[in-house]
Amino acid sequence: MSLDQNAEIELRLLIDAIYLKYSYDFRDYSGASVKRRVNHALRQFDCPTISALQERVLHDPAAFMQLLQFLTIPVSEMFRDPSHFLAIRQEVVPLLRTYPSIKIWIAGCSTGEEVYSMAILLREEGLLERTIIYATDINPSSLEKAKQGIFSMENVRAYTENYQKAGGQRAFSDYYTAAYDYAIFDKSLRENVTFADHSLATDSVFSETQLVSCRNVLIYFNKKLQDRAFGLFHDSLSHRGFLVLGSKETLDFSAYSNKFESFVKPERIYRKS
Amino acid sequence: MKTRFDATETSDAPLPRAAAIVVGASAGGVEALLKIFSTIKVGFRLPILTVLHIPDERRSHLASVFQARLPIPVKEADDKEDIVPGTLYFAGPGYHLSVESDLSLSLSQEDRVFHSRPSIDILFDSAADAYGKRLVGILLTGANNDGAHGLSRIKRAGGFTIVQDPAQAQARTMPEAALALHEPDYLLPLNDIGQLLAELERIAC
Secondary structure, three states: OHHHHHHHHHHHHHHHHHHHHHOOOOOOEOHHHHHHHHHHHHHHHOOOOHHHHHHHHHHOHHHHHHHHHHHOOOOOOOOOOHHHHHHHHHHHHHHHOOOOOEEEEEEOOOOOHHHHHHHHHHHHOOOHHHEEEEEEEOOHHHHHHHHHOEEEHHHHHHHHHHHHHOOOOOOHHHHEEEEOOEEEEOHHHHOOEEEEEOOOOOOOOOOOEEEEEEOOOHHHEOHHHHHHHHHHHHHHEEEEEEEEEOOOOOOOOOOOHHHEEEEEHHHOEEEEO | OEOOOOOOOOOOOOOOOOOEEEEEEOOOHHHHHHHHHHHOOOOOOOOEEEEEOOOOOOOOOHHHHHHOOOOOOEEEOOOOOEOOOOOEEEOOOOOEEEEOOOOEEEEEOOOOEOOEOOOHHHHHHHHHHHHHHHEEEEEOOOOOOOOHHHHHHHHHOOOEEEEEOHHHOOOOHHHHHHHHHOOOOEEEOHHHHHHHHHHHHHOOO
């Protein structure tokens, strides 16, 4: 048991050290998942203890950037939960259409799958040209990948099925060029996309938006940090703006539950009240 | 390691005072779970957290299937909800389920473990951290190795472990993998696991 106790202490010290040195704030992330990821990193870094890992990342910024890849979870897919995107297309788009110009914030965009999905949907609905998308994440490597818009062909096959179920109107292959085992997505999709480094834990609101999409990000936060994020989304959204969450995320138990109403409940689409 | 359980016999090794039960199962798991949970009576006070490997579809009917047959609340686990005693939780499809140190639940989408998300190992590891010696882990039938490591982790953290007898399991790989890693407190057929579950609950609170 004492080994485990040491590990708890070392984990807290590591997270504090990362915050003090690099300003990345994982202090209010869900503990169980952070612990698993740090343990996974220990094996990859070949460090016997979390203290050893701490010494390494404290003195070597490059090692920290490597560790950051373990601490963030780049699990995503295009048109993930197709019925969610179908609901955006059918229920939300008709209302977005009433705005002369639209701003959308995709918070925690990871490697860009949600961004390209949203851009494709908006293009098919004729709205992409008058939309600005802010795609933010804390992980610079993920943002770099998102900017490139290159995804493995193996995954794109699954995305194609999602796209069709999500009400896609064309052949999915119209949006990318296949090269070897990769699909290079049409760069015009990201003409109006601004990719930026932004932390829901430490940064503030940067723009007024009509829709915020933050999916499968908040599950990694504790309630306190979830509430901080909800506060940012609330402040960013214009009157009657939309907030869309992941399929297992909810506003119901947060401090902001009475500031939003359910718009399409099973799809976790909310509207600022 | 004991290979039978009879609540009417007094035992030299007393049962622990548990605070929670975690259960893992894969192939053949629905039947096995229905059998071990059949001893649960109204007023059962321990929380039970269950990972049954299921296809990656968006909605699962597990909770409603078990709710129709059990006299305690059954639900799919939600992110950040507090664990309520006397409730049976199932991990939903596509997300790992963890227990946090404040005894709330959290979901995550890290890589699959043995091709599975939810993973039994992830539930068992995190519950061992949160409950320590007050945890009971049960591993049942299954055709892969998920859960074996997590169950041995529960034992190392001072908890109590039960493995379904592989000879009587619909798929023996999973209980055999568990036995290869550690010696559980009990190796039992399903009927005995059900009786033991009831006895653990009786002495728990």
